[in-house]
C-alpha cells in the first residue's frame with residue numbers, strides 16, 4: 643500500500659465516475675427473472691456497500707441481506723434467490739468460500755468485481771464490472787464508490803423504481819470534484835478537529851451507514867489510527883459511553899431523526915463534532931459540498947472527507 647498513490651486514486655474519482663455514468667447509459671444485460679430474495683456476500687467495504695443496498699431493497703419489499711463472506715452459513719440456494727458476491731479484487735478468500743456454496747446450484751449468481759477474470763467470476767452466471775480502474779494505492783476507495791453505484795443500478799433493475807442513475811453519478815462526480823478542488827479551505831480545520839489521542843468515531847444514519855463504516859476503515863487502513871463506526875440513533879445506546887472517558891472526536895454525517903438526541907449528549911460532554919454535508923446544533927465545524935442536500939449524492943460522495951483526512955495523516959506519518 644502507498645499513501646501517495648492512494649491520494650492519486652482519490653483525485654481520479656471524478657474522471658472514473660464520469661466514465662461510469664457513460665457506461666450506465668448503455669443497455670445492461672437483464673438480471674434473472676422471478677427474483678424474490680437477494681443475498682449479497684462480501685467483506686470489508688464491499689459488505690459495507692451491500693448493507694445499505696440490502697436495507698434499500700427491504701424498504702421496497704424485497705427480502706435482501708448483506709452477509710459476511712465469512713459467515714459459516716447463509717440462505718439455502720434456490721431459483722428465486724439471487725446471489726451477489728462482491729469483491730473489488732475478486733480474490734477475498736472468505737467471499738470465494740461463500741460463493742462456492744452456491745456455484746453450480748439453483749441460485750442465479752451475479753458477481754460484482756473490478757478485476758475481470760478474477761476468481762470470483764468463476765462460477766458466476768453473470769459478471770458486472772465495477773469499472774473503477776486500478777487502485778494503485780492498494781486501498782479500496784473508488785471501488786467502494788462504484789460498488790454503491792452498481793448496487794443502486796441493481797435496485798432499480800429489480801424494483802423498477804429509482805432515479806436517473808447516469809444523472810445521479812454525474813452529480814456525485816461534481817460533488818466529488820468540489821470537495822477535491824476546495825480541500826485547502828476545509829481540510830486543515832477537519833484535521834485539527836479530528837486529531838486526538840483516542841481516534842475518530844464516524845456516525846451516520848442507517849440509510850448511509852456505509853459512509854461511517856468506510857470512513858472508519860480508511861482511518862485504520864491508511865494511517866493505522868483507531869477508528870470506529872456507529873449508527874446515528876444507536877449512538878445514544880453505544881458510543882455515548884465513550885464521551886465520558888475519551889477525547890471523543892466524531893465525524894457526523896447528518897440526516898437521521900436522532901441527530902439531535904446524540905448532539906444533546908455530545909454537547910453536555912464537551913465532545914468534538916465535525917459534520918459533513920449538513921449542520922447540527924453544537925457542531926464544531928462543518929464540511930459542505932455541491933449537491934450535498936441530495937441523500938443519494940451524499941451516499942456516493944461523503945466518504946471522501948475521511949479518505950482525504952486519512953491520506954494526509956498517512957503521508958505525514
Ligand SMILES: O=P(O)(O)OC[C@H]1O[C@](O)(CO)[C@@H](O)[C@@H]1O
Nearest residue numbers: 685686687688729730731734782
Ligand atoms: O472487495 P474485496 O477485494 O473482496 O476486499 C474486501 C476488503 O478487503 C480489503 O481489501 C482489505 O483487506 C479492503 O480494502 C476491502 O474492503
